Amino acid sequence: MTLFHGLSAFPLTPAGAAGQVQTEALCLLLERIRKAGADSVGLLGSTGAYPYLSRSERRRTVEAAVESLGGQTPVVVGVGALRTDEAQELARDAEEAGADGLLLAPMSYQPLTDGEVYQHVLAVTEATGLPLCLYNNPTTTRFTFSPNLIAELAQVPGVAAVKMPLPADGDYAGELGRIRAMVPASFAIGHSGDWGAANALLAGSNAWFSVVAGLLPAPALRLARAAQAGDAEDARRVDDAFQPLWSLFRQWGSFRVMYALADVLGLGAFEPPRPLLPIGPEVRARLGEALDRLATLSLPTSIHSAP
Amino acid sequence: MTLFHGLSAFPLTPAGAAGQVQTEALCLLLERIRKAGADSVGLLGSTGAYPYLSRSERRRTVEAAVESLGGQTPVVVGVGALRTDEAQELARDAEEAGADGLLLAPMSYQPLTDGEVYQHVLAVTEATGLPLCLYNNPTTTRFTFSPNLIAELAQVPGVAAVKMPLPADGDYAGELGRIRAMVPASFAIGHSGDWGAANALLAGSNAWFSVVAGLLPAPALRLARAAQAGDAEDARRVDDAFQPLWSLFRQWGSFRVMYALADVLGLGAFEPPRPLLPIGPEVRARLGEALDRLATLSLPTSIHSAP
Numbered sequence: 001m002t003l004f005h006g007l008s009a010f011p012l013t014p015a016g017a018a019g020q021v022q023t024e025a026l027c028l029l030l031e032r033i034r035k036a037g038a039d040s041v042g043l044l045g046s047t048g049a050y051p052y053l054s055r056s057e058r059r060r061t062v063e064a065a066v067e068s069l070g071g072q073t074p075v076v077v078g079v080g081a082l083r084t085d086e087a088q089e090l091a092r093d094a095e096e097a098g099a100d101g102l103l104l105a106p107m108s109y110q111p112l113t114d115g116e117v118y119q120h121v122l123a124v125t126e127a128t129g130l131p132l133c134l135y136n137n138p139t140t141t142r143f144t145f146s147p148n149l150i151a152e153l154a155q156v157p158g159v160a161a162v163k164m165p166l167p168a169d170g171d172y173a174g175e176l177g178r179i180r181a182m183v184p185a186s187f188a189i190g191h192s193g194d195w196g197a198a199n200a201l202l203a204g205s206n207a208w209f210s211v212v213a214g215l216l217p218a219p220a221l222r223l224a225r226a227a228q229a230g231d232a233e234d235a236r237r238v239d240d241a242f243q244p245l246w247s248l249f250r251q252w253g254s255f256r257v258m259y260a261l262a263d264v265l266g267l268g269a270f271e272p273p274r275p276l277l278p279i280g281p282e283v284r285a286r287l288g289e290a291l292d293r294l295a296t297l298s299l300p301t302s303i304h305s306a307p
Numbered sequence: 308m309t310l311f312h313g314l315s316a317f318p319l320t321p322a323g324a325a326g327q328v329q330t331e332a333l334c335l336l337l338e339r340i341r342k343a344g345a346d347s348v349g350l351l352g353s354t355g356a357y358p359y360l361s362r363s364e365r366r367r368t369v370e371a372a373v374e375s376l377g378g379q380t381p382v383v384v385g386v387g388a389l390r391t392d393e394a395q396e397l398a399r400d401a402e403e404a405g406a407d408g409l410l411l412a413p414m415s416y417q418p419l420t421d422g423e424v425y426q427h428v429l430a431v432t433e434a435t436g437l438p439l440c441l442y443n444n445p446t447t448t449r450f451t452f453s454p455n456l457i458a459e460l461a462q463v464p465g466v467a468a469v470k471m472p473l474p475a476d477g478d479y480a481g482e483l484g485r486i487r488a489m490v491p492a493s494f495a496i497g498h499s500g501d502w503g504a505a506n507a508l509l510a511g512s513n514a515w516f517s518v519v520a521g522l523l524p525a526p527a528l529r530l531a532r533a534a535q536a537g538d539a540e541d542a543r544r545v546d547d548a549f550q551p552l553w554s555l556f557r558q559w560g561s562f563r564v565m566y567a568l569a570d571v572l573g574l575g576a577f578e579p580p581r582p583l584l585p586i587g588p589e590v591r592a593r594l595g596e597a598l599d600r601l602a603t604l605s606l607p608t609s610i611h612s613a614p
Contacts, residue, residue: 018392051416052390083359084581085325107416109358109447110562110583120582140416142449255417274391275427276417 003074003101004133004161004188005206006039007224009213010047012258013061014270021057023064025268029214030065034073036217041069044078045103046140047211047258051080052273059093066098076133080105084120088127095128103163105135106143114149125158133161151182161188163209166196172203194254195246198239201227211254212245215261218299241297244290252279260284264291310381310408311440311468311495312513313346314531316520317354319565320368321577328364330371332575336521337372341380343524348376351385352410353447354518354565358387359580366400373405383440387412391427395434402435409435410470412442413450421456432465440468458489468495470516473503479510501561502553505546508534518561519552522568525606548604551597559586567591571598
């Protein structure tokens with residue numbers, strides 16, 4: 001499977017209150033992802049709390065993940081930063097630590113122009129030889145990659161893919177067609193937004209950048225494989241079993257829910273970085289019900305089993 | 308004049324390509340602000356590029372500014388950070404370096420809830436004894452303080468003021484009235500958004516948190532004093548002379564324009580932190596015209612004079 005294709009699993013990054021990463025706990029999550037057979041790991045993505053961690057902790061995280069996965073599952077590393085020089089340093093760090101690819105979100109404080117983001121991406125590709133996926137995540141970065149900008153950046157050597165949000169109008173095939181007409185055939189177009197993954201993959205998206213696969217890789221893979229094979233009926237059946245979890249993601253934000261889910265699954269009691277706050281016990285009860293619903297799927301391993 | 312009242316001037320922070328602050332160049336800007344008689348300096352605000360600078364550079368900046376101003380103009384320091392513990396550290400640093408007050412923007416990557424921002428502000432007030440101004444800047448932080456949240460936070464010891472964006476509906480008096488009805492009488496409500504400052508002050512806003520006053524303190528003070536005195540005719544005349552500059556601010560973003568303006572004024576050739584890019588020569592020509600228009604005001608000192 002080519003990098004930036006298929007199921008990419010985005011684990012949270014277990015860390016203490018001062019932002020020190022707990023690499024052993026992380027490696028337990030990575031081991032589950034590897035065993036399930038995900039196509040790649042999206043390390044230090046938005047779910048992996050990259051903007052809240054220092055450069056040294058981010059480097060230590062990549063080193064631990066690469067060692068743990070032993071080359072069996074490719075590692076794509078988020079290298080977003082507010083400053084261009086910092087994103088370049090993070091990209092070099094990731095390459096030196098053995099990453100297979102980069103994910104670059106144009107983090108912003110002052111809103112950025114298309115020309116600024118173009119130069120930013122160019123500078124990061126020039127800093128390393130790793131293939132790079134554009135991270136189009138307007139909710140967190142306040143920057144939207146237009147189809148025109150994606151097409152321009154797809155011409156830059158090293159820019160290999162884009163991670164898209166779900167289309168507001170739900171027209172997955174239409175949007176994919178518009179972008180595909182403007183980029184080289186080798187350029188990969190994938191999606192994040194777990195609750196739209198089935199529809200995106202069925203419409204021909206190349207990849208599912210999946211939050212839930214960071215903790216529940218087996219059912220996520222079941223969904224991905226059904227949709228990639230074009231088996232709409234099976235994909236919708238699995239997607240249906242995910243509905244209670246999707247509704248918690250949409251209500252509370254998948255970032256917060258993932259921390260509670262790790263705890264409910266017995267994978268560790270971590271807290272999100274403050275100011276983000278842990279969600280309360282009422283959501284944990286609903287998480288238990290969401291997992292029971294997923295357990296009705298026939299899967300190679302139990303949802304609840306710790307690694 | 309009470310802190311968080313009157314004209315607060317927000318200088319840019321001159322810095323090299325790697326984010327090292329040029330304190331001598333900064334002190335030239337501060338000297339202009341002090342001489343003009345602004346009521347406070349808003350150091351390391353959004354215009355001061357705080358999110359793009361390291362903790363050590365931010366501390367060095369506060370130390371240099373406090374020494375330069377010699378207690379003659381109070382210094383309010385921006386201590387925003389993505390992590391609560393970092394904002395606390397920055398607040399302690401600012402207090403130790405001699406700041407008079409704090410400005411706290413709830414920077415975000417993952418969108419924040421009201422409860423999270425409340426706890427974040429509380430934690431920062433508990434870290435120092437300095438009075439704090441809430442920084443309500445949805446464009447850069449993606450968080451909007453509701454009147455209810457402002458009212459709750461106004462009860463927290465140390466929370467003394469709020470810096471508001473211009474009301475979308477232009478109803479300055481209405482919004483001021485709604486918030487004033489919910490907060491203690493001593494709580495200050497000020498505004499940013501230079502092109503709305505005349506109307507805000509005429510409607511009774513306590514403060515103008517001014518970008519332009521960071522480089523052109525004399526005409527900004529002329530505008531502020533006219534509006535504070537309720538002289539609508541004179542305030543509108545001065546505001547009118549600012550119109551060409553306001554229109555560049557709105558078109559290019561005041562952050563980028565300030566760097567070009569510093570150069571045009573002969574105060575130093577600094578560049579914004581990448582990925583932000585300097586604006587081109589066509590805007591510089593229009594800046595010259597905007598300054599000529601301001602020069603038609605009778606002011607104690609020439610607009611163009613270097614310090």
